[in-house]
Amino acid sequence: xxxxxxxxxxxxxxxxxxxxxxxxxxxxxxxxxxxxxxxxxxxxxxxxxxxxxxxxxxxxxxxxxxxxxxxxxxxxxxxxxxxxxxxxxxxxxxxxxxxxxxxxxxxxxxxxxxxxxxxxxxxxxxxxxxxxxxxxxxxxxxxxxxxxxxxxxxxxxxxxxxxxxxxxxxxxxxxxxxxxxxxxxxxxxxxxxxxxxxxxxxxxxxxxxxxxxxxxxxxxxxxxxxxxxxxxxxxxxxxxxxxxxxxxxxxxxxxxxxxxxxxxxxxxxxxxxxxxxxxxxxxxxxxxxxxxxxxxxxxxxxxxxxxxxxxxxxxxxxxxxxxxxxxxxxxxxxxxxxxxxxxxxxxxxxxxxxxxxxxxxxxxxxxxxxxxxxxxxxxxxxxxxxxxxxxxxxxxxxxxxxxxxxxxxxxxxxxxxxxxxxxxxxxxxxxxxxxxxxxxxxxxxxxxxxxxxxxxxxxxxxxxxxxxxxxxxxxxxxxxxxxxxxxxxxxxxxxxxxxxxxxxxxxxxxxxxxxxxxxxxxxxxxxxxxxxxxxxxxxxxxxxxxxxxxxxxxxxxxxxxxxxxxxxxxxxxxxxxxxxxxxxxxxxxxxxxxxxxxxxxxxxxxxxxxxxxxxxxxxxxxxxxxxxxxxxxxxxxxxxxxxxxxxxxxxxxxxxxxxxxxxxxxxxxxxxxxxxxxxxxxxxxxxxxxxxx
Ligand code: MOS
Numbered sequence: 112x113x114x115x116x117x118x119x120x121x122x123x124x125x126x127x128x129x130x131x132x133x134x135x136x137x138x139x140x141x142x143x144x145x146x147x148x149x150x151x152x153x154x155x156x157x158x159x160x161x162x163x164x165x166x167x168x169x170x171x172x173x174x175x176x177x178x179x180x181x182x183x184x185x186x187x188x189x190x191x192x193x194x195x196x197x198x199x200x201x202x203x204x205x206x207x208x209x210x211x212x213x214x215x216x217x218x219x220x221x222x223x224x225x226x227x228x229x230x231x232x233x234x235x236x237x238x239x240x241x242x243x244x245x246x247x248x249x250x251x252x253x254x255x256x257x258x259x260x261x262x263x264x265x266x267x268x269x270x271x272x273x274x275x276x277x278x279x280x281x282x283x284x285x286x287x288x289x290x291x292x293x294x295x296x297x298x299x300x301x302x303x304x305x306x307x308x309x310x311x312x313x314x315x316x317x318x319x320x321x322x323x324x325x326x327x328x329x330x331x332x333x334x335x336x337x338x339x340x341x342x343x344x345x346x347x348x349x350x351x352x353x354x355x356x357x358x359x360x361x362x363x364x365x366x367x368x369x370x371x372x373x374x375x376x377x378x379x380x381x382x383x384x385x386x387x388x389x390x391x392x393x394x395x396x397x398x399x400x401x402x403x404x405x406x407x408x409x410x411x412x413x414x415x416x417x418x419x420x421x422x423x424x425x426x427x428x429x430x431x432x433x434x435x436x437x438x439x440x441x442x443x444x445x446x447x448x449x450x451x452x453x454x455x456x457x458x459x460x461x462x463x464x465x466x467x468x469x470x471x472x473x474x475x476x477x478x479x480x481x482x483x484x485x486x487x488x489x490x491x492x493x494x495x496x497x498x499x500x501x502x503x504x505x506x507x508x509x510x511x512x513x514x515x516x517x518x519x520x521x522x523x524x525x526x527x528x529x530x531x532x533x534x535x536x537x538x539x540x541x542x543x544x545x546x547x548x549x550x551x552x553x554x555x556x557x558x559x560x561x562x563x564x565x566x567x568x569x570x571x572x573x574x575x576x577x578x579x580x581x582x583x584x585x586x587x588x589x590x591x592x593x594x595x596x597x598x599x600x601x602x603x604x605x606x607x608x609x610x611x612x613x614x615x616x617x618x619x620x621x622x623x624x625x626x627x628x629x630x631x632x633x634x635x636x637x638x639x640x641x642x643x644x645x646x647x648x649x650x651x652x653x654x655x656x657x658x659x660x661x662x663x664x665x666x667x668x669x670x671x672x673x674x675x676x677x678x679x680x681x682x683x684x685x686x687x688x689x690x691x692x693x694x695x696x697x698x699x700x701x702x703x704x705x706x707x708x709x710x711x712x713x714x715x716x717x718x719x720x721x722x723x724x725x726x727x728x729x730x731x732x733x734x735x736x737x738x739x740x741x742x743x744x745x746x747x748x749x750x751x752x753x754x755x756x757x758x759x760x761x762x763x764x765x766x767x768x769x770x771x772x773x774x775x776x777x778x779x780x781x782x783x784x785x786x787x788x789x790x791x792x793x794x795x796x797x798x799x800x801x802x803x804x
Pocket of ligand 1: 316346347348349351455456457458459613614615616771
């Protein structure tokens with residue numbers, strides 16, 4: 112099969128294979144699946160943040176024509192496992208956060224279900240609640256581990272002494288806001304039971320992980336749960352861990368035997384039911400010498416979790432990787448509040464966790480009079496500072512240099528508030544990005560010859576808008592030594608072999624390694640001229656390199672910010688990022704991911720801000736009218752580039768993930784540019800105009 116004249120498949124930009132179906136509207140998302148005569152479900156949520164359900168009066172709702180049933184804690188079936196309290200729908204009368212589901216109406220149409228849901232009368236014996244996150248709470252606790260299984264605290268050397276001896280020090284607190292995952296497609300499930308098997312058309316980042324969590328909740332053999340998700344309209348992590356709505360959809364389908372049930376969350380419901388990014392408080396202490404060499408780095412991070420389920424954001428973890436310093440400390444403390452369950456949102460940990468430290472570095476660089484690009488270059492470590500492992504590849508300096516060149520950094524005035532253009536203060540800023548190369552175990556793939564020169568590759572991977580349908584087929588074609596057009600990929604269905612979740616930017620590393628192993632097995636067994644029907648498969652191979660090397664992608668982001676002298680209006684006319692992400696499988700798709708991440712970072716910096724109301728315990732601005740997300744007019748020019756990077760250790764393709772790194776560091780670059788424009792240092796996101804007035 113291998114023909115040296117054949118054009119390489121990796122590194123080219125075939126268009127999305129699913130693009131035409133999406134543009135034509137024929138791609139079926141979870142809510143679009145054709146099922147016979149479905150019923151529709153609408154959820155009723157608690158309007159108190161803490162208490163005990165005293166009664167749910169469903170009389171008026173049930174009396175409405177077209178209502179089939181109303182589920183409540185008084186009549187819902189008992190689940191086999193209520194261990195995951197986020198998923199334990201209707202299993203107790205306790206209300207643990209405002210927005211918790213307390214009833215669900217099944218009706219003939221979506222409209223009737225919604226109308227009836229408004230007629231359900233819920234009485235809650237309220238108890239005092241507490242949703243106030245602060246670093247001075249006396250009930251903060253140290254979780255056993257933080258997200259991703261990382262250590263809660265680390266310490267090296269003597270930070271206090273090093274700070275006392277440093278001629279330049281910084282001790283500041285930075286905060287990031289409550290951000291909500293808002294993929295375009297709301298969380299949607301179509302559920303039906305067929306001879307005791309459960310079929311879920313679910314908007315999920317992992318069909319097999321959804322199968323496994325659902326099977327456990329219902330006490331089913333995993334093989335009896337079929338999850339299908341060929342197209343997913345975004346997730347940003349909110350479809351990566353299981354949430355209660357899909358459990359309720361399956362429960363509802365049980366309540367109306369023989370009838371499939373469709374559930375689509377409303378946008379406001381997504382603000383309490385599908386996870387969100389916890390607000391964080393980050394105290395950063397740095398000390399350096401007159402040349403800008405860091406002697407000490409300490410990051411103490413505080414975040415919130417819910418009372419019913421712990422999620423501990425790994426906010427201080429990226430600081431363990433970024434800069435050299437002999438004395439260092441990181442800690443994580445968590446407050447368990449009467450709030451919805453936080454979870455993954457694009458680059459959990461790295462995204463909020465690179466905000467405080469990357470602004471702090473800018474502040475300290477200014478204090479000691481070293482250019483912020485140069486400051487970062489001077490603090491490059493030889494090995495990963497806290498693990499002592501060599502980097503499989505680390506090209507942060509190349510990103511900083513290439514970014515500075517492309518951006519025109521050399522023309523920058525060193526002092527802030529140096530440039531005014533037609534009433535706008537103009538400034539520029541820089542920040543670094545990093546994201547680990549994650550490899551998730553537990554994938555398998557099969558390859559079958561379906562005709563002369565035709566190959567079917569099956570793996571239960573997900574395409575959440577990232578381009579897996581295309582990029583993973585490229586990996587397969589490359590490994591088989593055939594043309595892209597010769598490969599048909601089958602993903603998004605538990606009928607294919609098990610795949611890990613599309614999370615942690617681990618997709619191409621994990622699924623790609625698996626597909627490459629399957630292609631190798633196939634070629635070993637059948638050579639380059641297989642007969643029709645020849646089939647082979649493989650599981651994801653073990654990987655020792657992960658123990659030997661620290662594997663991370665890096666990047667440098669540059670921002671131009673304009674702040675209006677009179678109104679304080681903040682604009683970001685230009686963002687430029689240069690990334691080191693290993694080999695790029697598909698430049699068109701990779702650029703889309705990086706630009707998308709940077710755009711989301713801009714949105715985080717300027718607009719997004721879930722505002723909790725302590726009196727009632729919810730995010731008050733829970734819709735698109737009031738939770739602002741950057742629109743086209745807010746995003747004039749975002750450019751993403753990458754440096755050549757050959758990493759022989761990450762995986763057989765030499766790739767690093769591109770899904771999340773784009774959002775890491777953007778907000779810090781914008782805050783640093785805003786300071787350069789105005790001389791005002793913003794330490795609390797978002798960067799709103801009142802900071803400058
Ligand atoms: Mo990503 S937040 O790990 O889906």
